[in-house]
Amino acid sequence: MIKQTLINNWASAICELAKEENKVESFTQTLEDLKKVFETNQEAVEFLSNKFIPLEKRINFIDNIFKKEIDQLVLNSLKLIVEREYFSSVNYIFEAAIKKLWESLEIKKGIIYSTIEIDKKTISTIEEKIHKKICQKIKLENKIDSSLIAGIRIEVANNVFDYSLKGKVEDMKNMILENRK
Structure with missing residues (x-):
């Protein structure tokens, strides 16, 4: 290189x-x-x-x-x-x-992690929804991450949107540990 x-x-x-x-x-x-x-x-x-x-x-x-x-x-x-x-x-x-x-073009690149390949139409829909949340144009690239179990995780413009089963389990784990204290 x-x-x-x-x-x-x-x-x-x-x-x-x-x-x-x-x-x-x-x-x-x-x-x-x-x-x-x-x-x-x-x-x-x-x-x-x-x-x-x-x-x-x-x-x-x-x-x-x-x-x-x-x-x-x-x-x-x-x-x-x-x-x-x-x-x-x-x-x-x-x-x-x-x-x-x-x-x-003032477009932020992001990655959408999933357990299976996501079609372009679905990615476009997700891009629109995230655009409304962060007020920036974005372009998502799909990458496969089998550790997610189910769902998706999106990383774009220093934001993480975790809609995966792994993320939900991690949130519950953190909540339980918080309540123990």
Whole structure:
């Protein structure tokens, strides 16, 4: 992995490019999609990071897969990351860029922990309800946490909303210990 300062520099450059072109929302969505693609296809990251494979072959690989699918500026950013030999850190760069883009849109990122995968419609409904509680736009990412037993736990903007069975049991335990004193 490259140094955090380089990751932040790449993320800032991508973010500034999105702002200059008035494409913040589309860049955010594209980077989120690309991040998922590269998280699930580690072989592609290894291929694009391999210095022993000629640069031209790696650039052609990016063109063949993404040219018709993503914005030309994002495509060029991908090529530049490959060219500068930083592709092994592409997901860290994208994560930092997404965070900066959300900040520019005044959206707070949060995590919704659950025992099973939650569909996008339900997540949108939960985002709306939490938005009304904390008066901030939010974007929730679903992560699986089997220790919850049942229910959900949401962490966003320094707030925790625990609607899980584990949280309820913990609350009852604390109440019993309080009453013992």
